[in-house]
Amino acid sequence: MTQTVGFYTDTTVCIGCKACEVACHQWNALPARGGGAVPLSGLSYDNTVHLSDLDWRHVRFIEQFSPDRSRARWLMMSDVCKHCVNAPCLEVCPTGAIVRTEFDTVYIQEPVCNGCRDCISACPFGVIHVSETEHIARKCTFCYDRLKAGLVPACAQACPTRSIQFGPIDEMKRRAEERVRRLHGQGEFDAYLYGADDEILGGLNAFYLLMDKPEVYHLPTKVVARLPSRSVWPSSIRSIAASLVMALGAFLAFGRRKEAVSRTEAVES
Amino acid sequence: MNRFVTDPEWHGWIVWYFYLGGIAAGAYAIASMAALFGTEADRRGTRAAFYIAFPIVNLCGLFLTIDLGRPDRFWHMLIQSRTGHPMLKWWSPMSAGAWGLAIFGAFSFASFLGVCAEDGHLGLGRLAPLARRLGRALVGRIFEIGGTLSAFFLGAYTGTLITATNQPVWADTSWLSALFLASSASTGAASILLLNRGWFRNINHEVAKKLELVDLWAVVLEGAMLVTFAWALGDLRWDAFGRWPGFLIVAVVAPFGVVLPLALAFVQTRGASTLSAAFALFAGFALRYAIVMMPGRFFLLHQT
Numbered sequence: 001m002t003q004t005v006g007f008y009t010d011t012t013v014c015i016g017c018k019a020c021e022v023a024c025h026q027w028n029a030l031p032a033r034g035g036g037a038v039p040l041s042g043l044s045y046d047n048t049v050h051l052s053d054l055d056w057r058h059v060r061f062i063e064q065f066s067p068d069r070s071r072a073r074w075l076m077m078s079d080v081c082k083h084c085v086n087a088p089c090l091e092v093c094p095t096g097a098i099v100r101t102e103f104d105t106v107y108i109q110e111p112v113c114n115g116c117r118d119c120i121s122a123c124p125f126g127v128i129h130v131s132e133t134e135h136i137a138r139k140c141t142f143c144y145d146r147l148k149a150g151l152v153p154a155c156a157q158a159c160p161t162r163s164i165q166f167g168p169i170d171e172m173k174r175r176a177e178e179r180v181r182r183l184h185g186q187g188e189f190d191a192y193l194y195g196a197d198d199e200i201l202g203g204l205n206a207f208y209l210l211m212d213k214p215e216v217y218h219l220p221t222k223v224v225a226r227l228p229s230r231s232v233w234p235s236s237i238r239s240i241a242a243s244l245v246m247a248l249g250a251f252l253a254f255g256r257r258k259e260a261v262s263r264t265e266a267v268e269s
Numbered sequence: 270m271n272r273f274v275t276d277p278e279w280h281g282w283i284v285w286y287f288y289l290g291g292i293a294a295g296a297y298a299i300a301s302m303a304a305l306f307g308t309e310a311d312r313r314g315t316r317a318a319f320y321i322a323f324p325i326v327n328l329c330g331l332f333l334t335i336d337l338g339r340p341d342r343f344w345h346m347l348i349q350s351r352t353g354h355p356m357l358k359w360w361s362p363m364s365a366g367a368w369g370l371a372i373f374g375a376f377s378f379a380s381f382l383g384v385c386a387e388d389g390h391l392g393l394g395r396l397a398p399l400a401r402r403l404g405r406a407l408v409g410r411i412f413e414i415g416g417t418l419s420a421f422f423l424g425a426y427t428g429t430l431i432t433a434t435n436q437p438v439w440a441d442t443s444w445l446s447a448l449f450l451a452s453s454a455s456t457g458a459a460s461i462l463l464l465n466r467g468w469f470r471n472i473n474h475e476v477a478k479k480l481e482l483v484d485l486w487a488v489v490l491e492g493a494m495l496v497t498f499a500w501a502l503g504d505l506r507w508d509a510f511g512r513w514p515g516f517l518i519v520a521v522v523a524p525f526g527v528v529l530p531l532a533l534a535f536v537q538t539r540g541a542s543t544l545s546a547a548f549a550l551f552a553g554f555a556l557r558y559a560i561v562m563m564p565g566r567f568f569l570l571h572q573t
Contacts (some may be wrong), residue, residue, distance in 0.1 A: 007330055019475050046475030052276035058490055066346070082295050088435060090360070091360065091361065092361045092363060092433065092434075093352070093358075094346050094356070094358065094361050094364035095342075095345040095346060095356060095360065096349060096356055096358075097345070111343075111449060112342075112345060112350050113338075113339070113342075114337050114338065114340075114342035114343060114345045114346070115337050115338015115339045115342075116338070116363060117277040117278065117279065117338070118277070118348075118361070118363045118430075118434075118478075120275050120276075120277040120278075121274075121277040121279070121431070121436050121439075122433070122434050122436035122437070123274065123275065123435065124273070124274060124435035124541065125273060125274075126273050126274045126275040126276075128275065129275060130278075130338055131338075131377075134291075134338075134498040135338030135339050136338055136339060137338075142547050148435060149467055159410040161469060218273050220271045220273050224270065224271035224389075224435070224440075225271065225435065226440070228362075228433035228434055228435070228440075229433065231429070231432040231433045232360060232362060232433050232438065234443035235428060235429040235432045235433070235443045235444075235446045236425075236446065238446055238447040239425030239426075239428065239429065239445055239446035239449075239450050240448050241447065242305075242425065242446075242450040242451055242490060243421040243425065243450060244493065245490055246298070246421075246450065246451070246454045246486070246490065247302060247417070249482075249483055249486030249487065249490070250298075250299060250302035250303065250306060250483055250486075251302070251306050252482075252486075253479045253480075253483045253486070254302060254303045254306040254308075254479055254483075255306045255307070
């Protein structure tokens with residue numbers, strides 16, 4: 001069986017060069033939004049703003065200042081589809097368009113997708129978007145075509161600082177844990193791994209080394225990033241209970257058939 | 270609440286689907302239960318539901334298809350495009366719902382043909398004796414139970430569909446399915462009442478009273494579900510109900526869908542029950558609009 005692969009993104013060495021974004025656009029033939037005439041967002045150097053149908057990689061810039069603005073920190077993170085172990089999008093997809101590949105990545109079969117957008121409502125990371133031209137769901141493919149040819153995904157290949165690392169998921173986790181230990185040893189006690197364990201959706205095959213709370217990077221906590229199916233049974237049980245109450249109401253209103261029939265017959269006679 | 274999600278843009282068509290699907294399901298369930306539990310007069314007095322359920326469910330299918338990014342691939346919901354095998358993921362509310370809608374469509378089609386035959390419409394009058402015989406036989410009872418269950422499913426699953434997401438408000442409570450079911454019953458009963466007032470004028474007084482009782486029961490259930498829904502949202506309820514469109518629940522759904530119908534129930538006049546039914550239909554739409562549009566507003570709110 002093919003080995004599970006993953007991305008380990010070390011945000012501490014990201015320099016915000018956006019080579020990953022460019023490589024992703026180039027390899028996947030994703031055109032620039034608005035013909036390249038993208039308005040400035042005002043969000044630091046971030047004019048991509050969020051992942052989209054055309055932007056499968058997004059470098060987020062987070063500027064942090066102390067209250068007196070004497071100290072500053074610039075956090076950067078290359079965001080991407082997390083290829084969750086228990087993927088909400090895959091779970092809800094009603095057409096079977098979203099599948100898990102032999103590399104344990106999550107892939108949208110474009111000819112099958114009918115644009116119902118259930119995957120968008122299910123994704124806790126806001127990754128999936130509908131194509132404005134194709135009207136189907138689109139997201140990072142983990143460069144499935146490159147993986148099949150034994151190549152490294154374009155973003156990881158292009159990353160000049162090795163902030164984005166690619167390889168067998170176990171190897172990635174080992175490297176990430178070693179890096180966290182080293183950072184802690186250097187006094188950077190804020191460093192931690194997000195998504196490397198199984199607490200968020202069974203684990204993320206694209207996990208991160210972060211230096212601040214997940215919300216700072218626009219990432220949900222494990223409390224709110226949940227599998228859609230967790231609600232199906234509680235919701236179903238409540239609707240069954242409500243149905244029984246309505247059935248009881250109908251029985252009380254329309255019931256006592258014999259009594260009513262005899263009364264009607266009495267009136268008719 | 271997860272603020273880092275994308276708006277699925279389930280807007281206009283979906284609001285109408287939730288609303289009309291709820292009416293069809295609620296009306297059909299009540300009519301089926303009237304046939305199951307009640308007298309022949311009850312069955313005749315609620316048959317308006319069988320006239321409207323099938324056309325409405327067709328309209329629902331049309332709305333859902335139009336709402337797809339690729340309407341030409343609507344059949345991928347039911348059939349695997351590559352193998353031709355049935356496509357069912359029971360754990361996916363949308364997949365289960367597509368089948369639920371199809372099954373309800375089959376029940377409502379059969380009932381539609383049945384009432385057309387009994388009333389001599391569409392040239393089916395010669396089948397009237399057969400329709401009556403089937404209706405009174407065991408197969409008719411089994412059919413009514415199946416129809417009721419499929420209608421309950423259609424009325425409620427839309428709530429489960431939006432709960433089984435990671436969207437703000439929708440994913441923060443498990444009570445939307447029960448709330449939608451109660452609203453579905455309330456709007457369904459209201460539809461039958463109004464149709465009886467308008468088209469089926471020969472409904473006897475006793476049946477009308479029974480329908481009003483069912484409507485009242487549904488309104489009380491809807492009120493209880495609204496309170497429970499608000500309670501289940503916790504602190505989020507202030508954000509949810511304090512702004513448009515959630516504010517509609519406080520300003521329209523609660524007064525027009527619950528309070529006024531309950532007050533009018535004490536006024537024992539034909540006009541009061543008609544007004545109450547009209548209010549229920551109005552509030553039913555407001556409820557679907559408010560709930561469906563709510564996450565989109567949250568998303569925009571927190572982006573700015």
